[in-house]
Amino acid sequence: MKKNKILIQNSITYGLVMGFWVIIQALSAGGLVSSLMKGLLVPLCIYAILAVSLNLTVGILGELSLGHAGFMCVGAFSGAFFTRCMEEVIPSVGLRFFIALVLGAAVAGVFGILIGIPVLRLKGDYLAIVTLAFGEIIKNLINVMYIGKDAKGFHFSIKDTLSLGMDDTGVVIVKGAQGITGTPRAATFTVGIILLLITLVIVLNLINSRTGRAIMSIRDNRIAAESIGINITKYKLMAFSISAALAGMAGVLYAHSLSTLAATSANFGYNKSILILVFVVLGGLGNIRGSVIAAIVLTALPEMLRGLNDYRMLIYAVVLIVMMLFNSSPKAIEMRSVFMDKIKHKKSAAKEA
C-alpha cells in the first residue's frame, strides 16, 4: 500500500517534468514560444536540478548549505575544461559533452567529499557560514588560475598568461578572471530535461531507499540514529557528495549553454547559492516536486515581469517576504487552519441539510 503511494507520487513528479517538455515542444512547433522564453528554457532546467540537489542536503539531510554554487562552479569549469582540451581527440561535440557531464559530476562529487569531511562536523549556522566560505574560496581560486596546453603538455600558473612559459603552439584554456572561452553551446532544452529526469530518479530513489531513511533519521534525531548503529559520517558524506555531484552536473550544463564561462559573483557567488536555497525553502523542505516547481516559477517570474523593468526585482523581494510570512508565521498558520475548519464546517453542515 505505502509502496504504491510512493510510486504514484514519484510518477506524478516525472509526469510533470515530461508534460512540461511536451507542452514546450508543442508550443515551439506552433511558433508560440518567444525568443525570451527560449533563452530561459535551459536555465530553468539548470535551476531545477540545482534546487533538487540542494534539497537533498537541506531538506533530507537537514544541514544548511550556502555553498551550492561553489560545486556548480567546480563542475562547470572541469566540464568546460575537458571539452576544450579534447577538441582534437574527440571530434564529436555530443560525445564530448556527455563525458564532460560525467566528469564534471565526478569532480564536484570528489570536492563534496573533500569539503564534507571537515565541514560536516560543524552544526547549524556554523556549517552554513563555512559552506559559504568554501563557495567563495572556490570562486576566488578559479579567478586566479591560468592553464595552458602546448606540445609539451599542460602548464599551470596563478599569475598570468605569460608566466605559463609555453612554446608557440600553446593555447591558453583557462584565462584567470576571463575564464574559459569557446565552449561549444551543446546544451539544449531536451538535454536539460533529460538531466533533470536523471536527477529526479537518483534523488527520489535515494530518499525511498534504506540509505535515504538512514539519512532522514540523522536529520530527525542524530543521537537516536547513532544509537541504533547508523554510521552518521558515512551517510552525511554520502548525501552531501551526491548533492554536490548533481550540482556539478548542472554546472556542466550551464557551461555548455554559454560561449564564455567566467567565475563572477553574479553566477557562482554566494548570492547564487542563496537564490537556490530560496527555491528549496519556498518549494518546501524535503519536497522534491516542490523544488522543481519553485525553481521553474521563481526563475520565470522575474523574466515575465520584465515589462515592469526596474520594479521587477522589487516585486520579487516583496513577494518573497510575503510568501515567507504567509507560509511560516505561526499566526498565519493558525489563521489558515481556522479558515480551513470553517470551510469544512460549512461543507459538513451543507451535507447534513
Added chain:
Amino acid sequence: MSFLSYLINGISLGSIYAIIALGYTMVYGIARMLNFAHGDIIMVGGFAIFTMVSTLGMAPMVGVVTAVAVCTILGVTIEFVAYRPLRGASSLAVLITAIGVSYLLQNLALLIFGSNARQFTSVVNIPSLKLADGRLSISGETMVTIAACIVIMIALTTFINKTKVGQAMLAVSEDKGAAALMGINVNRTIAITFAIGSALAAVAGALLCSTYPSLTPYTGSMPGIKAFVAAVFGGIGSIPGALLGGIILGVVENLSKAYISSQLSDAIVFSLLIIILLVRPTGIMGKKINEKV
C-alpha cells in the same frame, strides 16, 4: 615602515568589521537569527549621509546623526514587519525572510539612486598624521575609525553590564521564556537590540564610505558577509569576540592583499575562518554548548 602602515590600515578596516559584527552578534545572540539584511543597512546609512551632505549640503555631523536615526527606525521597522511575525518559526524561514529584506533594500536603493557608483565625501576632516619624518602617514579616517570602535566597545559593554535594559538583553538571550516570566518585555528588548545594531551599522556605513569613498546599492553586502565571518570567527553572540574577530579579519585581509595577492585575499580570509572553526567549532570566544540527550 610599509608593514606598519599596512598593519594600521588593517586595524582600521578591522574596526569597521568589528562595529558591523557587533550588530550581527547582538541580533544573533538575542533572536537566534542570521540577519542577512544587516549589510544593506550599512548601505542605507551611506546613502542617507550622501543625500544629506552631497545633495542637501548639510554639515557632515548632521549627516551622520540623520543616518543613525534613519537606520535605527529602519531596523526597528524591519524587525516589526518581517521578523516579529516569524518568532517561533523555523530558523530557515527567518533566514529566507532576511534575504528577502536584503533584496528589497538593495532594489529600493537601486530604484532611487541608480546603479552608478556615487562619490562619497568623507565625513572626517582631520588632517592625516605624519610620523617618522613623513614615512608613516596615518589618515584622519583611520584614527577616527579606530577611536570610534574603542568608544563603541566600551559604551556597549557598560550598557549591557550596568543598565537594566542591558541586563534584560542578556536575560532574553539566555532564555526567552524565563525572561518573560521575570517581567521582561521580550519583544521590546529584541526591538531595542535591533535599534542598537542598526545604529551601529549606520556608524559603520559612515566610516566605511569615508575610507572607501564609492557608494553603490551593493556596497554593504560584501562587508556585511565579512563582518558576519568576523562574528562567527570570534564566537557568535560574544561582544569581545566580535571585536577580536573583526580586527584579526581586517589585519589578515590587508596584509594578504599587500604581500600575497589582492585577488586571493578573500580566499585567505575565508580559509582562516574554516581553520579556526575546525579547531574551535564555536569560534575563538564562543561558549561551548554541551549536548544533552
